[in-house]
Structures are given as structure tokens and as C-alpha cells.
Amino acid sequence: MPIEILMPAVAPSMTEGNIVRWAKKPGDTVRQGEILLELETDKAVVEVEAQHDGVLGAILVPEGTNGVKVDTVIALLAAKGEDPASLAAAAGAPKAAAPAASPTAGAAASPAARAQVPAAPGTGGRIFASPLARRIATDLNVDLARVSGSGPNGRVLKADVEAASRAGAAAPAVAPVIAPVPAPAPGGPAYEDIPHSNTRRVIAQRLSDAKRSVPHFYLTIDCDVDALLSARKQANEMIEGLKLSVNDLVIKAVAMALRKVPAANAAWTENAIRRFRDVDVAVAVAAPSGLITPVVRNADAKSLRQISAEMKELAARARAGRLRPDEYQGGGFTISNLGMYGIREFAAIINPPQACILAVGASEQRPVVRDGALAAATMMTCTLSVDHRAVDGALGAEFLAAFRKLIESPVALSI
DSSP states (O other): OOEEEEOOOSSTTOSEEEEEEESSOTTOEEOTTSEEEEEEOSSOEEEEEOSSOEEEEEESSOTTOOOEETTOEEEEEEOTTOOHHHHHHHHTOOOOOOOOBOTTTOOBOOHHHHTTSOSOTTTTTOOOBOHHHHHHHHHHTOOGGGOOOOSGGGOBOHHHHHHHHHHHHHOTTOOOOOOOOOOOOTTOOOOOOOOOOHHHHHHHHHHHHHHHHSOEEEEEEEEEOHHHHHHHHHHHHHSTTOOOOHHHHHHHHHHHHHHHSGGGSEEEOSSOEEEOSSOOEEEOEEETTEEEOOEETTGGGSOHHHHHHHHHHHHHHHHTTOOOHHHHSOOSEEEEEOGGGTOOOOOOOOOTTBSEEEEEEEEEEEEEEETTEEEEEEEEEEEEEEETTTSOHHHHHHHHHHHHHHHHSGGGGGO
């Protein structure tokens, strides 16, 4: 009997996913532990390892397919003694497509040459591409309109974009041979519909649910960060290889404030208020597919150097869609920092089931009054969004007071 390969649930909340790439093709030997395929979940692209030895007999769901339900049979693995070819025939699996014909000579086109041809003639200008292909196209500066898709219905896949990038560098003189694309009809739509990625859909659902069902209230404070910025500058100059960001210091201050005010490190459930023993701080990162929140575990017990190095690595892999589920799930508190964009002040939407999210604005020079005289200081506005069911106003204010004290006395962050 063949071994059925099912669509795996690589995260507890996963109900469906996209098949980005098959690492094996029918007829290939498969060893347990080898990478078999890549899946796109609502948060990241995940490599899936084979669970059995055998020969891949048939791929039932091709790469580029979106919305594949968990536990769907996506491939068949021939066990010892079975004929892999018979599995493909019995399952009615499509055979590998023949190489595309050259538009000029009828010869088989290489991926590089195929990548020179626009992908979506006759589709009204809409480009069909997987979310991963779109991200890679942005990174490699590849125009998706000039990429021929090898996926179902001409869908552009990761391999097509990479081939187009190589072709652009190695053979820029090859001109596309295509029919001209007609200009939009007068009065036609002057826009492009970008299909939702799984990440965007989940973000939209979670934020809508949070704003409708969570009773938010907001507390705002101004922090004097002159001492913080001075300490950061000295640390970066004195310690070779260290490059602390303001966000690294904010993470540490939040973590230590949560240890001082543990009741704010909480989540709402229907039967109880859940208070976390560990201080795991999630940090919002803007990725091409949408917002994702990698988690710095036990942040209160880590040094600033450790937090800085870990956050840089997590953010880089978040933007590349390469986080493991355990790296972005959980956390008892979230930080969202838009200060690098010059945003002075904002209020973030809570990330359920967490009870709090801290919105951090830009550090900027402002006039302040000290000892009855006008002076200048570098101030940073922070707004705490709070779920009133789990954390009340006095408790939220207590947390912010502890946070501000740490931010304004940064020597405590290094102890």
C-alpha cells in the first residue's frame, strides 16, 4: 500500500496553507528527515521534512496551489517493492509538463529564456503569483509582468522569479517576443487587485475581532530619553561589534517592568485571567506579506547584547518569511515601534489573548519646563493599549510608571 502524504498542520491554529514548492519530484528517492516541500502558512514559509522512506510516486497537489486544507492527501509515497509509476497512473496525477516551446523556433525553452516572456496575456493586466514569488521579486528587483509562470494557470512561482533574475543578469540582450498588450479601454478600472495572502487574511480577521470584542483603553506617557540615548551611544562606541537600537532598550525596559508589575503580564480567557510566569515579549515586524510578531523569550533574564543579536536575527527571518511557528506564537506582551518612521504618537490594536500592547513613537527634541525654566529635552511618547477585562487603569498606570523609570535611568537596564 502506498503511504499517503497529508497536508500537515505546522502550527496549532493552521487549517489550510499554500504549497510553495516541492523539493522532490515523482521518481525521486525520499529519506526520512529530508526536506520534502515548502508550505506557506498565515505567518511564514515553512520547510516540511519527510516522515517516511520511499520513492515519491505521485504529487496530487502541485506547487503554487493555495488554500489546501489540513489532512488533504497531497502526494503518494511508494513503499518498498511498489512501482512508483503505477501510483501516478492509479491516482490520476498529472504528468510533468513538457518544456515550453520557444515562441520563435519551437525548441524547448530554458527557464532563463522562458522568464523573458510576460506571464499573464489575456488576463486584463492581473499578475498571478504566489506571495513568496512576490516577496522574492521585490528583493531581486524583478518585474513580475515580465515573468512567465510555470505554475497552474500560469501562476508565477519562486523558481520563475529566480530564473528571471538570472536571465536579466546573464542575457539582457534577449528581447521578448510577444504580442503587444492592448491599452486599457477608456473608462476602465485604473487599479490592480492584489490577491490576499494567508497572512493578510489572518491579520484582517484577528484585528477586526480584537477591535470589536476587546474593550480597549489607552494610557499615554512621555519619557525623557536623553540619558538613554547617551548610554546607547557610549555602549556602541566602547563595545566592539555592538549596535544597540532604541528598540533593544525598550524591549529590555518592558521586560523588567513586567517583572516588577507581573499582573500586567497577562491574558484574558473565558474562565480566568492568565498570568504568565515567563516574560516573553513579542515585537511587531513589518514583513512584505504583513505584520508578524517574533517573540523574545525570557527577555527579562537576557542581556542587552543578547536581546540585540536575537532581535536582529528574528527580524531578518521574519521579513524573509522564514520564522518557525514557535518563534512567533505566544508571548505575553507586544511592542509596536514606529519611531523610525517619524511617527510621534499612535495607539496600537491589542493582539489577543494578550492584555497589553505598547506603541512607541519617535524620539524628538521638545520644550520642557524644569525647575520653573524652559529647557529642551529629547522626549519619546509611548501609548499603552489595554484590555480592561484583564488589566485595569491603575494597574496599567503602575506598569507605565515602572517602564518610564527604567527608560529614564538606563543604568538599571544593564544590571
